[in-house]
Amino acid sequence: MMTIAISNKISDEERTFYEESFKDIAQYHFLNGLPANEQEEKLSLCNLLISRNPTVEMPGLSAKAFKNISFVQLLSAGFDHLDFSKFPSTCVVAGNMGAYANSMAEHGTGMILALAKELLNHHHEMQDGIFNQFNSQSQSIFNKTIGIIGFGGIGQKIAKIFQEGFDCKVYAVNTSGVTDKKVDWIGTLQNIDHLLKESDFIVITIPLTAQTENLIGDRELSLVKDDAILINLARGQIINEKALFEKLSTTETFKVGIDAWWTEPFFVKEFSMNYPFLKMKNVLGSPHNSAMVSGMLLESSKLGVSNVLKYIKTGKAERILDLSDHKTFY
Structure with missing residues (x-):
């Protein structure tokens, strides 16, 4: 025994x-x-x-x-x-x-919806007495393209939500470049440029490895649509921190949801940033709690x-x- x-x-x-x-x-x-x-x-x-x-x-x-x-x-x-x-x-x-696919897919979906609909910014406007009904158009979700970098359990759950709920196309990247799931396009990290160029929403769920560290930097962000929404549910180090801040600073229509940060208490006993992401109107943050239900x-x-x-x-x-x-x- x-x-x-x-x-x-x-x-x-x-x-x-x-x-x-x-x-x-x-x-x-x-x-x-x-x-x-x-x-x-x-x-x-x-x-x-x-x-x-x-x-x-x-x-x-x-x-x-x-x-x-x-x-x-x-x-x-x-x-x-x-x-x-x-x-x-x-x-x-x-x-x-x-193990955490359902809860993290819910969280990622929630972040995309909140950013597309500017929910937090409109809430803050109303706190200041501003009721901006007719000059506050939001971004539609239907019939868009969602790109998923890391097409495992979490990514597949998100894909299904956006396919069945919003009639979205799904572009995906995984290690093999093949899948038995319903997608409109799939490739490997070598083909990531195509996903970055074509996607309206991009969700990162890929593991952090020597290969994926700083996977998204200046060059990759330059390929992303100016009105795209990027969500990081994986690890902060997959995106170059400086490059992301500069993209957000120069492109106000580009929005980012950050659940995974570069310096977190769980890993190094503190939470800190080199750039003031949480003061930016085109950023929505959460304390790496996408799995915590x-x-x-x-x-x-x-x-x-x-x-x-x-x-x-x-x-x-x-x-x-x-x-x-x-x-x-x-």
Whole structure:
């Protein structure tokens, strides 16, 4: 019987879920809240690890504690902030991509609608006593083109919303340049210029890697329509901060929704910007909370645990990460 370490902080509801899921299937240890020496002792007895953020949850543990871990199930979708150096080289690591697709698709859609309809700016005008009914035209959503950079679970959900709700065309970019989903055009990062030129709305949901760092810079932004709306749900570092500020400053009709920032408390213990994005009328910001809806932590655990159970029963799992050229950004 395999032994599982669960290092993420859990609620009573999540604890019950884990206990019911692994009953008669595996032994398990909850590591959160234990002193480092107890964490190390229990982890060294385990074959599998379930973790939301192993770098933060087990900071004082030596590589020796991980020696028997053969499979790691992350509960987070992103993994650019994680250090895998303590894991054995033969260890298989699975991500949790798709766990937050519904909530993040809702958030991205909400940002596009709010920016297209100038909702925040009109609200602030009315706070100042300005009731501008007839000289406040907004941007239509119907029959436009939405470009999705990173056509995974989140991007596919957004595509469906805009196809079925607003009769939009969908242009997409993924790693292979092919998909079995309904799209009007799909390519790879090598073809991204076509997506940038043709799209009225652009949503970034691609992972941050050495390849996608500063993916969107001066040249790429020069290709984007002057009245386009750009939404970043992924990581701040995918867009060059200076280039974005200059585009926004020189093109007032260009609008941006930023959920993922360059310097965030989760990663480096502070929130800061090099440019005053939140003072700009063509920017809408949110505190990287696109995934944070009620019950989401339990739901993400359910997807992760289903993958663990598949691994225990078959020796195979889904969403395996390729860490051969992994780069840690924080």
